[in-house]
Structures are given as structure tokens and as C-alpha cells.
Amino acid sequence: MKKHTLAVLVENRPGVLTHISGLISRRAFNIESIAAGYTEEADTTRITIIVEADVIELEQVVNQLSKLIDVIKIIDLTGTDLIHRELALIKVKASSETRPDIVDVVHIFRARIVDVNPETMVIELSGEERKIDALCQMLNNHGIIEIVRTGKIALSRGPVPAKDC
Amino acid sequence: MIMAGAEAIIESLKKEDVEVVFGYPGGAVLTLYDALYKANYNHVLTKHEQGAVHAADGYARATGKVGVCIVTSGPGATNLVTGIATAYMDSIPLVAITGQVAVSLIGRDSFQEADICGITTPVTKHNYLVKKVEELPRIMKEAFYIARTGRPGPVVIDIAKDVFAATLDYQYPETVRLRGYHPLFEGEPKAINQVIEEMKVAKKPLIFIGGGVNLADSAQVLRDLVNHTGFPVITTLMGLGSLPSDHPLNFGMVGMHGTYAANMATTECDLLLGIGVRFDDRVTGLINDFVSKAKVVHFDIDPAEINKNVLAEIRVVGDLRWSLPSLHQSTVSAKFDWKGQVELWVEKILKWQKEKPMTYEQNSEEIMPQSVILKVNELTKGEAIIVTDVGQHQMWIAQYFSFKEPRSLLTSGGLGTMGYGLPAALGAQTGCPHKNVFLFVGDGGIMMNCQELATAANYNLPVKILIFNNQVLGMVAQWQRMFYGGRYSHSRLKGHTDFVKLAEAMGVTGMRISKPSELEEILKAVIAVPGPVVVDIPIPETENVLPMVPPGARLDQMVMGGG
Numbered sequence: 001m002k003k004h005t006l007a008v009l010v011e012n013r014p015g016v017l018t019h020i021s022g023l024i025s026r027r028a029f030n031i032e033s034i035a036a037g038y039t040e041e042a043d044t045t046r047i048t049i050i051v052e053a054d055v056i057e058l059e060q061v062v063n064q065l066s067k068l069i070d071v072i073k074i075i076d077l078t079g080t081d082l083i084h085r086e087l088a089l090i091k092v093k094a095s096s097e098t099r100p101d102i103v104d105v106v107h108i109f110r111a112r113i114v115d116v117n118p119e120t121m122v123i124e125l126s127g128e129e130r131k132i133d134a135l136c137q138m139l140n141n142h143g144i145i146e147i148v149r150t151g152k153i154a155l156s157r158g159p160v161p162a163k164d165c
Numbered sequence: 166m167i168m169a170g171a172e173a174i175i176e177s178l179k180k181e182d183v184e185v186v187f188g189y190p191g192g193a194v195l196t197l198y199d200a201l202y203k204a205n206y207n208h209v210l211t212k213h214e215q216g217a218v219h220a221a222d223g224y225a226r227a228t229g230k231v232g233v234c235i236v237t238s239g240p241g242a243t244n245l246v247t248g249i250a251t252a253y254m255d256s257i258p259l260v261a262i263t264g265q266v267a268v269s270l271i272g273r274d275s276f277q278e279a280d281i282c283g284i285t286t287p288v289t290k291h292n293y294l295v296k297k298v299e300e301l302p303r304i305m306k307e308a309f310y311i312a313r314t315g316r317p318g319p320v321v322i323d324i325a326k327d328v329f330a331a332t333l334d335y336q337y338p339e340t341v342r343l344r345g346y347h348p349l350f351e352g353e354p355k356a357i358n359q360v361i362e363e364m365k366v367a368k369k370p371l372i373f374i375g376g377g378v379n380l381a382d383s384a385q386v387l388r389d390l391v392n393h394t395g396f397p398v399i400t401t402l403m404g405l406g407s408l409p410s411d412h413p414l415n416f417g418m419v420g421m422h423g424t425y426a427a428n429m430a431t432t433e434c435d436l437l438l439g440i441g442v443r444f445d446d447r448v449t450g451l452i453n454d455f456v457s458k459a460k461v462v463h464f465d466i467d468p469a470e471i472n473k474n475v476l477a478e479i480r481v482v483g484d485l486r487w488s489l490p491s492l493h494q495s496t497v498s499a500k501f502d503w504k505g506q507v508e509l510w511v512e513k514i515l516k517w518q519k520e521k522p523m524t525y526e527q528n529s530e531e532i533m534p535q536s537v538i539l540k541v542n543e544l545t546k547g548e549a550i551i552v553t554d555v556g557q558h559q560m561w562i563a564q565y566f567s568f569k570e571p572r573s574l575l576t577s578g579g580l581g582t583m584g585y586g587l588p589a590a591l592g593a594q595t596g597c598p599h600k601n602v603f604l605f606v607g608d609g610g611i612m613m614n615c616q617e618l619a620t621a622a623n624y625n626l627p628v629k630i631l632i633f634n635n636q637v638l639g640m641v642a643q644w645q646r647m648f649y650g651g652r653y654s655h656s657r658l659k660g661h662t663d664f665v666k667l668a669e670a671m672g673v674t675g676m677r678i679s680k681p682s683e684l685e686e687i688l689k690a691v692i693a694v695p696g697p698v699v700v701d702i703p704i705p706e707t708e709n710v711l712p713m714v715p716p717g718a719r720l721d722q723m724v725m726g727g728g
Contacts, residue, residue, distance in 0.1 A: 015286075
């Protein structure tokens with residue numbers, strides 16, 4: 001089964017996310033990540049959904065989501081030239097002995113240190129999923145205390161916005 | 166025009182040509198009910214909110230209009246859930262207006278507060294929570310538009326109590342502007358051409374009609390299509406009535422309790438034209454072996470129905486009001502000998518029909534349920550609105566009643582809601598005061614909403630209620646008999662309820678038929694009563710609905726029966 005990236009444009013209204021997440025769970029769709037936020041239009045929210053599905057299942061996901069009145073448009077970005085990013089914040093154990101090693105790793109990954117105290121550091125990294133996974137693996141030896149990830153967002157390259165696709 | 170929110174709702178109902186609302190008052194909707202009172206608006210008071218929503222549903226199915234119900238917040242609203250889900254599964258247009266606690270109290274677990282939008286999201290086409298009075302006209306307009314257009318369905322409007330009293334400058338919008346809702350009417354003409362090409366090469370084509378044909382009021386053009394092509398037809402439960410049951414090319418219902426001919430034809434066909442159907446599991450039997458020799462063409466207004474359960478080689482997405490006339494026209498302009506092409510195939514299905522027609526064992530001692538249905542059919546000449554509850558009697562109706570007209574069978578097909586029948590029959594009678602409305606119901610199902618007998622009496626709605634009294638939950642007992650070693654776990658109802666007395670206690674005429682010889686005489690007397698009648702009809706406890714495709718079996722693996 002293939003992973004698909006869907007850009008879902010929805011009305012910016014209360015309850016919309018409930019409608020979407022409710023539909024996904026009751027139709028038992030295999031959703032890997034979902035990320036929502038405002039767009040260039042005040043009344044529109046854009047949701048990026050990563051779904052693992054074969055062609056038939058994907059068609060069901062798109063058609064069922066399209067039935068929601070608040071869903072304006074769904075664009076399957078899979079296969080188009082994409083930029084996709086995820087943001088992660090990672091809190092890792094860092095003593096004075098281990099700190100230089102962690103700083104090295106952070107530099108290699110072009111991540112950023114956003115908080116330091118005598119026991120821990122918080123590292124920020126934006127990038128593709130695999131890059132974040134790799135950094136987490138590297139930091140694992142030092143002891144990760146917590147991780148928060150936004151879920152993937154995606155934008156096509158070139159001048160045409162998804163809403164005009 | 167300056168007015169209160171409650172008045173704005175009533176103005177909007179008038180603009181939407183709502184002739185009657187079904188409902189039940191309560192704290193959160195007092196202001197709205199005050200406005201109904203002042204406007205002297207036509208309102209049917211049921212005895213339970215579930216009765217109100219099923220009545221609105223029955224009204225909608227019988228008339229084709231949007232059914233409307235009004236209830237209060239909290240328990241009033243949650244009592245609608247079964248009815249809303251029933252309407253949703255069968256694509257019935259409803260607008261349910263529920264009161265909500267005042268805006269300042271929302272989210273505080275206030276008295277009679279329930280998040281009805283959250284609760285009904287999976288079973289509504291759309292829902293709204295109205296917290297600002299200015300939004301009312303737009304939302305009312307949108308709600309009716311959404312409920313009735315495209316694939317119809319129920320819409321909930323949850324309105325905070327203070328919105329009813331707040332004032333606004335009322336103006337009802339002329340149009341709706343919904344960026345995410347554009348119901349498709351016309352589809353791809355190319356698809357129709359593809360269908361015609363497949364029809365030309367098919368040796369064993371089969372037209373398979375569902376509830377969509379009834380909902381789209383497309384019975385006439387379907388009849389034209391069938392008459393022109395001579396293609397044989399099978400139907401779902403919800404498709405009954407679109408083509409007269411006695412039409413020579415109508416081979417009846419397919420599926421778990423379908424006819425032998427319909428199930429065999431489905432198994433053998435090489436082209437299945439599914440029209441307004443959704444390939445429910447009760448239709449397909451073992452899905453992997455369903456129409457394994459056929460190409461499937463799927464006509465539907467809802468793109469999400471295509472490939473949901475059965476893969477379609479050709480999809481014709483669009484309103485049947487477009488696709489059916491278009492298909493019919495194309496079959497005419499093709500100048501093709503359709504009838505000649507299917508002659509042998511139709512003969513084969515006719516042979517199946519002759520070999521194993523629908524039969525049952527006659528009995529001079531006991532009243533057979535099938536004989537009651539046939540007698541009502543005979544006495545009414547099939548010109549009646551038939552409402553059912555859910556269970557054995559529902560399937561016997563589907564098998565034995567000879568439907569003439571679309572919208573003449575009202576039944577909870579998708580959700581299978583016991584307790585649906587009585588209130589739905591009252592709604593149908595309200596919408597069609599000059600038609601004969603018969604409710605067939607079991608002794609189990611009648612008890613689920615028997616309080617509505619009082620509503621029938623209060624409004625003198627002359628529904629004829631025939632209770633098939635076998636002292637068991639018939640369909641449950643049938644499964645227990647066939648698949649659970651005859652262990653009748655809690656399906657025996659033998660009790661002390663006297664349905665004649667129950668009817669009389671609520672102001673409805675009660676009658677009883679005790680033996681087969683009384684059947685005709687008493688039924689005639691029942692029909693002659695100008696008001697509602699309950700008829701208690703004892704039937705044998707162990708009669709099965711047959712044929713039956715056992716769960717997990719193929720359609721051609723029916724258990725047959727009859728005399």
C-alpha cells in the first residue's frame with residue numbers, strides 16, 4: 001500500500017475538524033498524520049492528511065471526505081513535485097559532559113537548540129519525516145524525555161496553488 | 166423586517182412550504198412553541214420525541230417533501246438519534262430542529278444539555294449549532310437545501326435558547342452559497358454511451374433498481390426503459406414500487422430473502438445495471454461471489470457509493486433524473502433489437518420463477534401471515550401506502566404484497582429500526598390524508614412505540630394497524646431456530662398484553678381475527694372504520710421467512726421452503 005498526501009481545504013468553522021476526524025475513524029481509514037492550520041484566506045483552513053491506502057481505498061477516502069459539506073476541495077498531491085515538512089521539538093537529557101556531543105549532532109542535522117538548562121536541552125528541527133526520525137535515533141542514546149511533532153504539511157512547487165489545481 | 170428568532174424560524178418554514186411539523190415541547194424551545202402558538206402553525210404532537218422524528222420521516226417518504234420535527238434540548242434531542250440514523254441510512258430528507266441551552270450555559274453540563282451536533286455527526290448529512298440570531302435565515306435556507314438536494318438526508322439545526330428570543334432584521338436569502346456543496350445533476354454523457362455498448366453485447370443483462378429510483382421520482386422513465394428494452398428487473402427492498410410488482414419483467418426482490426428467480430438471475434447475469442442501489446450486505450450475500458460472471462454498471466448520485474462495496478466497471482455518476490432519461494433515450498435512438506437479444510434470457514428467468522415461485526404452506530386452522538398480506542392486497546387492489554416495522558412481517562410484505570406505485574412502501578431498510586412503523590405510518594397519513602395507510606407490525610415492534618396509538622386517536626389518523634402476533638421476536642427466533650440450535654434466548658414474548666384493550670385504552674378501535682375463516686370479513690370491517698384500528702392477528706409461532714440465503718452464503722445457496 002502506498003502513502004498519499006492529500007491537501008484538504010475546509011471552511012474555517014468550529015466543528016469542522018470533528019466532522020473530519022469522526023469520518024476518518026468511523027470509516028476505518030488508515031490515516032498516518034493529520035495537520036491543520038490557517039491559510040492565505042481567512043475563511044479557509046488547510047488540512048494535510050497522509051493516508052496509507054490502495055487506489056480503491058483512496059478513492060473512498062476522497063469521496064467520503066468530499067461529502068462533508070464543510071470540505072471545499074481535496075487535492076491529491078501524491079506524485080506532484082512537493083515540498084513537505086514536519087516540525088519536531090525534542091527534549092533530551094544533557095549534562096555538561098554530554099552537551100558537546102549533542103551540539104555536534106544538532107549541527108550536523110542543521111537543527112536548532114531552543115532551550116538549555118543544567119539537565120536538558122530542547123532541540124527544534126524542521127524537515128522531512130525521515131530526517132526527524134534519524135535525529136531522534138541519534139539522540140536516543142542520551143535519553144529523550146519527550147517529543148512533539150506537528151505532522152506533515154505539504155506544498156507543491158511552482159506557481160499554481162492547490163485550490164486552482 | 167425586525168422580528169424574534171422564533172418568528173424567523175416560522176417565517177423560514179413557511180418559505181420552505183412546510184405544511185406541518187411534528188414535535189414535542191420542552192424548556193429550551195418554549196419561546197419557539199410560543200411563536201408556533203401565535204402563528205397557529207400546523208403541528209402534530211406525538212407522545213415521544215422518537216415518534217416525532219419517525220413521523221417526519223414517514224411524511225417525507227410518502228410525500229417526497231422534507232419532513233420537519235422540533236424538540237427540546239438534552240433528552241428531547243437524544244431521543245431523535247435513532248430516527249435520524251434511520252433517515253440517514255435510507256437517504257430521507259429531514260430537518261430536525263432541536264433546542265439547546267442558552268449560549269452562556271453551553272459546555273457547562275447544564276440542565277438538559279447534550280451536544281447533539283457531536284452526537285449526530287455520524288448520522289446526519291450536516292448539522293448546525295446556532296449561537297447568533299443573525300445566522301438563522303442563512304442556516305434555515307442551507308439546511309432545507311442540503312436535506313433535499315443531491316443524495317437527500319437529515320440535517321440537524323441545534324439552536325441555543327436565547328437565540329429564539331433575540332431579534333434580528335429578517336430577510337430570507339434567495340440563494341445558498343456553499344463552497345463545499347455542489348450536488349451533481351448531470352454526469353458524463355460518454356458514460357451512457359459506454360453503457361449502451363455493453364448492453365448491446367450482453368447476453369444476460371439485468372436491471373437492478375434500488376431506493377434511489379423512488380427518491381428521484383423516476384419510476385415512470387424506469388418503466389419506459391424496461392418496456393422498451395424488455396430487460397428483466399430485480400429490486401432491493403427500497404426499490405419496491407418503482408416498477409409494479411406484477412410487471413411481467415419484475416422478478417422481485419434480490420438478496421437474503423429474495424425470490425429464487427431474482428437470486429438465480431443475479432448469480433447468472435453477465436451485465437448488472439445497478440440503478441440507485443448501494444449493494445448492502447443483505448443484497449449481495451457472500452460479497453466475493455456476488456455477480457461473479459457479470460460486468461457491473463453503477464448509476465448513483467453519490468460518487469462515494471461507487472466502488473464502496475462492489476467494484477463497478479462503468480460508473481454513471483449523476484442524478485437519476487438525468488441519467489435514466491438519458492439512458493432510455495439512447496436505447497431508443499440506438500435502433501437496436503433489445504427484446505430479441507434478451508428473449509432467451511428472460512425465458513430462462515421465467516422458468517426459474519415457474520419452478521420455484523413464492524409459496525407458503527396453507528393452513529385451515531391457523532392464520533398464515535402471507536394470507537393476510539394477500540387479502541389486504543386483494544381488498545385494496547394494491548392501492549395503499551404500506552408501512553412496516555422490522556422483522557419477519559417486513560420481509561413477507563416485500564415478498565407477497567403487489568406494489569403498484571412508487572413511495573407506496575415505507576420501511577426502515579438500512580438501519581432496520583424496530584418501532585419505526587407506527588409513528589412513520591402516522592406521518593404518512595398526515596401527509597396523504599386521502600390514501601389508505603396500512604401498518605404491518607409484529608407484536609415485538611408495536612411495543613417499541615405503542616404510545617403513539619394515542620397520537621393516532623388524538624388526530625383521528627385512520628391508519629389500519631395489523632399486528633402479526635406470533636408471541637415471539639419472529640426474525641430473532643428464526644435465526645435461533647436455524648443457526649443457534651433452537652435455543653430461544655429471550656425471544657419469547659408471551660405475556661399478558663391484550664392489544665385490543667391496549668388500543669381501546671388509548672382511544673383506538675381494537676379488533677381481533679381469531680381464525681382464517683374470519684379474515685376477509687373482519688378485514689373488510691376494519692377498512693370500513695373511518696378512524697384508526699388495531700387488529701390483533703395471531704399467527705403461527707414457528708413460520709419462517711423463506712427463501713433465505715444463510716449468512717456467509719452465496720445468493721444461489723438459498724434455503725427454500727413453502728408448500
